[in-house]
Amino acid sequence: MESLSNWERSCYCGEPGLAQVGQKITVMGWVHARRDHGGVTFIDLRDRSGLVQVVCNPQVSPAAHAAAKDVRLEYVLAVHGVLARRSPETVNPNLPTGEVEVSASELRVLNPSRTTPFPVDDSIIPTENARLRYRYLDLRRPQMYENLRLRHRLAKLVRDYLDSQGFLEIETPFLTRSTPEGARDYLVPSRVNPGAFYALPQSPQLFKQLLMVGGVDKYFQIVRCFRDEDLRADRQPEFTQIDVEMSFVRPEDIFRLTEGMMVRLCHEIKGMELSLPFSHLTYAEALARFGNDKPDIRFGLELRELTELFRETDAQVFTDVITKGGVIRGIVVPNATFSRKELDDLNPLAVSFGAKGLAWVRLTATGWQSPLAKFVSDEKKREITVALGLKEGDLLLMVADQEKTVCDVLSRLRLYLGDKLGLIPKDEMRFLWVTDFPLLEYDEEAKRYVAMHHPFTSPHEDDLPSLETEPGRVRAMAYDLVLNGVELGGGSIRNHRLNVQQRVFAQLGIGETEAQDKFGFLLEALSYGAPPHGGIAFGFDRLVMLFAGAESLREVIAFPKTAKAVCLMTQAPSPVEPKQLRELSIKLDL
């Protein structure tokens, strides 16, 4: 093992080309491959930029050739030599540096490596278990480096854009106080205040509002947030938000700012030109047409309302549901070439989505083909066929149940069909604003209303009078940004008027005493000339994931956690010393 001493790297491995032929260069990196021909040894040296072939020829340097004999995969080398042009028959067209090679005059082993637990190569992707345990090896794979680089570039573009729009990046505390509502908090015990805990922020929500009261006017932060909830492919316990807040704004101002940002990101990263403005749907429209509030609008297969069309039929499975206040909705698959088996397989799928069953009608040359055919009169069949514009070959898939279940099942079925039928243009970026969310949602378990967005969201001005009389019907000045069916961000105009905030708290069952206790600082701030303000926050990890075309957040996070919120590399979380617990006045009860 040798030291770097006075050696200085002259270029990255992926950089040398014909222009540098004849120059003495020094490259450093990892041994990606070694081909020993006895007389001459080839080493592919890799760093983050790519590969270059190093030739160790005893006629050039006996020492380098001898040193190359003991070199193994993933050893760290420094190589000094002349960049040579390869003879035409030895050019490797698959390598960006394939026209040249480094003729080694000196080769230093800076560090050996044990045999790695898996190959450092994009050709075989090891199990996620191994990748996460040895993340530093996984990160050597070109794909992972590209993901990290993409993440960096996006962050920089976001910063530059918001800076150009007059925003200040301001840090807010990580050690803050736990607040009711929302996700479970990660708690941090306070040593100097025994029995008291900080909470890691689920988002800097209140701080950014207080910055507005502080006259900052335009704030942003690319900031870590923490939520102690169960994980998913698109959910990590700590994740990064692009957090934005502005004063004296309407939703349109937030839309314009966001659209400008996304236009720039898509242009710079993908060379795509987005058309503006983005599509808009109200929450009610989204639910009616797509069955959920984050529809993928890259393809059709919209939901169809069928309740009235089937009300006067003898199809008892349908009429029973209608009697119980349920609905019937469906999806028309144009020109469906499903085999009978494929059709039958849809039923258990629908059941797995929560349906009791899946009804279908296929329009053939001879009319309706359907298990329901004998329960529907010919006249009704004609009426339904016309109403839905069914054509020969079309397939109508139907679910009857309570509205929520129907929406749920059909929205998932729609995505499944879109994917299976190849209707989703994978390289499109279709942004969508979803607006007019309900302010409140009735929580059956808690037997009270809870905030759909968060408790600081402003009710729609027009609905303000009915906040107490019809709380469930009040719309919020809240909006979500959806990209290709993924909820990318959400925000709202906040309550800047003290009395409105107090009225919302009251609807949430937060009494005056509790409000003072938990949010006193906010209510106080609102009483000192808080400007109208609002903002938005984007899931930065999800943004990177979508731009990378990755299937999981873990692909774009350097050191992610498993589905059980464990870091397989550091083995966090871990038990701590009794002494640490004593200092914190904490006793374990396991």
Add this chain to the structure above:
RNA sequence: GGGGUCGUAGUUCAGCUGGUCAGAACGCCGGCCUGUCACGCCGGAGGUCGCGAGUUCGAGUCUCGUCGGCCCCGCCA
């Protein structure tokens, strides 16, 4: 908390209805080779089949439990 799925050599995997099923490729170790780039050739080492019970004459294979990875539901203002 619930459901599904996976766990066999360092890695990726094969191993059928229980009975030569302890296998392949790559990697690793040794040897040969001066133009390879998935180098080639010869030889070799390497596995408590995640772990624990059970069924059976016999379990990698079946059953139950358990641990871990992944996916989903609940949860995620």
